[in-house]
Amino acid sequence: MAHTAHSSSSGAGLSSGTVTTADRLAPAFAMSAGITSVLSALLVVLKETNEDTILAWMKAATGHHWVTHGIIDLILFVVIAMLAARYVDNLEDRPGLTIGTLIGGVAVGGLIIVGFFGL
């Protein structure tokens, strides 16, 4: 059976064997995706409410504010993931934290964006 290996691990089925780089980095990037989604949504509010300063700078930086926004998000995504991988203990065994941050962050970010443009 494919799942024999799962049930033979610890009670929660979490810890077994060597922790690989991917085991450690994936949850770090998951947390980062959630946090970056919220920060990206806040940047939307910030740039749209400061058209003469922040939005103008973002347009000037790359020719279009959306391109600058995407680049900022990608930088945040990598930097926050590296920080999470470095400073959050046992990330690979904390699916509640990592998945909760991922789903919660994407949901909150989405609500901020839709709320801002819809209200």
Add this chain to the structure above:
Amino acid sequence: MSKEIILMLHPAFGVLGILASVWVFAETLNVSATNTIRIRAAALLSAGFIWLAYIIGGYWYVVFYAADKALIKAGPWPFAHSLVMESKEHLFLSLLLVATLLPLAAFANLQVRKSARQLVYWSALTVIGLGLVMEGSGAIIGLGAKVALLAQQAG
């Protein structure tokens, strides 16, 4: 390449990215030594397709969308731009992040680690959900342009 073809490639790659994520989800439910490589290949495909959708859609948005934007805003469905497109173009960035996460999650030790499988499930589901929202939003934006053109003709 005509701008219409470019515009059609955007949702086409988006759908392929969604389908690849469904594939990742289904294979991960039955993970074993024999299908791990398929899970990783499908996850890479999903990320690749979503990135292509982003780059192609972004190119079209930056280069061609201004005329459609003016048309939609002057038409009977201005919300197709002011709410739907504005939300779509920024929500897409979250989709891009999660689509990039999916292959990273798929390269963890899925056979042994339950937490790694859970992350793949939720990442794939998020790509599928956000992808469907993007597809639906694109349809509304297209209809916004269509009703604006129809209103112009009637006027």
